[in-house]
Amino acid sequence: MWKFIIRRIIIMFPQLVLLSVIVFILAQMMPGDALTGMALDPDMDPAQLEAMREDLGLNDPWYIQYFSWLGGVLQGDFGQSVAHALPVSDLIWVRLVNTFWLSLMSLFFVYILALPLGLISGRWNDTIADRIITGYTYIGFAAPLFIFALIMLFVFGFQLGWFPTGGSVEANTGGGLAYFWSKVYHLILPSLSLALIGTVTTVQYLRSEVIETKQKEFILTARAKGVPEQKVYTGHVFRNSLLPIAAVFGYEIAALISGSVFVERIFSYPGMGQLFLESIQIRDFSVVTALVLLFGVAAIIGALLSDIILSIVDPRIRIK
């Protein structure tokens, strides 16, 4: 297993390099450069400006620029935000933490929903319960996330007033437990909206896995041994069906983060997604670039996580 994991981590490096090159090219193509980010005197002498460019290495060949950019990124230096006149890293950090919690909470809801629904509808396929569940997954597929999130916000936030309609925490809650609960309270509606839509793929996947697994021959072997029906499922079908689900777990994270772009916007939740949309609107390109890079890294790490989990749960991979 360790061999596999180490090999898998090594594979990750070229992926990261490729990502960084793409993002770097993207950054070069965007208007403005490092100087644009500093609030400089517009009447500055062009010669002086040129000297500053030279100083900052902006006239160097692209590969030297790439490595100095990469060096900065590795130390958490993403440059300056034009709009906020702040280092991009300062701007992103708080948002990153917020999005992390949102994704975690969504992930929790996704699986809390998907496991029972998928297992029930797979085990009792073509019964009424299964029809209802599959019906829900079709709706989930068809409904655009941002419209669904808007409806959730309208009904549970504004009409019923059960949940806050924006922000990530109540303004003056002090610290400790009250602060924690306020955070959770603000998270519930956005993460639930995200999860209710995001879970349907997992439900359908799990359902078809269960249906496929229960027709496998080793299930017949189990029945022929005299294993009672309930145990056939808990002991044989479910574990084997959960395997591929575990394998997509990491990808699920990446999907949730991209989904959070819309949800954060709708719930005015100060996360990376919201920052991303804002920054595009106000053409704060250094922030956009940094966020694209982070989203990319999240996707790559998600995939890594998937493979590691799979190698832990599946003995066939563990051995190799």
Place this chain on the structure above:
Amino acid sequence: MKYQLESKEVMSMTENALLSATNVKTSFRIGDDYYAAVDGVTLTVNNNEVVAIVGESGSGKSALAFSILGLHDRFKTNLEGEIYLNGTDLTSVSTGKLNQIRGKDIGMIFQDPLTALNPLKTIGDQIVETLNLHTKLTAKEKYERSIHLLKEVGIPRAENVHQQFPHELSGGMRQRVVIAIAIACDPALLIADEPTTALDATIQSQILDLLNELKEEKDAGIILITHDLGVVAEMADRVAVMYAGQIVELADVFSLFRNPLHPYTRSLLSSVPSVKDEKEMLHVIEGVVPSLPKMPRQGCRFKDRIPWMEDNVHEEHPELREVENGHYVRCTCYKHFYFPEEEEELAHVDTNY
């Protein structure tokens, strides 16, 4: 751990047979209709006896085996007839009781050892699972028993294999594990559904030897399903030849090979690869077993595959009749049957002498 009678039911018609199946009819739902894949099979199996069931693919052999264990999907299958195992009718017992019988009184060996084991459980766990269900042994005893079983089926380094996963073993080894699971509780009846079809020739004979030993040692009855007459000759005491869901001929193994009667049996026997040339198949009767919806349900079911025979040689309602002591055959067409190229063939043999 000898098998003991648990049911006090009178063994009325079952006499002393271990298994006695009467008029078993297994129908599958296809669309809105039910079609019988096993159509009125009556068969007995005694202790220390191997009954082989032969027939081409699709003739209903597995469907019959699955019916005995009640393994068919209840919602898509209709099962009629009686199947008595030591006095208990398997078709009418409760699910709970059936689960007690499966694995304990009846062991099943499936065709493909590559898919018959749970890929996520160790070999040991899969054997112990059966012991958990049917015995009250302690954990240590179960471990020892499973090691003993692995050794019994000829697996070297049993302690190692105990902890391995199925994918780490070869096909032959896995089939041995499947057999170890099947015999874990010393079942009175062993059903082996094409146990060697998926294996290569050397492994095949090893597995057959193993089954033979088990029969001798445990006094078990064995139903051996196969389409390989070589296997039948080697293993069987009695043979049931199945075609299109029915037994067309039933006899002890010597009578069947010495004096095959039904045209289907004769064609199966003559399509054994010739000794001289392994590729050459003699007398293969063309066609395949018809699919369930297309299966003829009136008259002789084999009629369409021997079209050169006149219609009037067949019975209108063919039945399995005893024509010699213990030798049963269905339909009267056997009395008149000849292979179309028979004369030619004889001439050929002549020149060889």
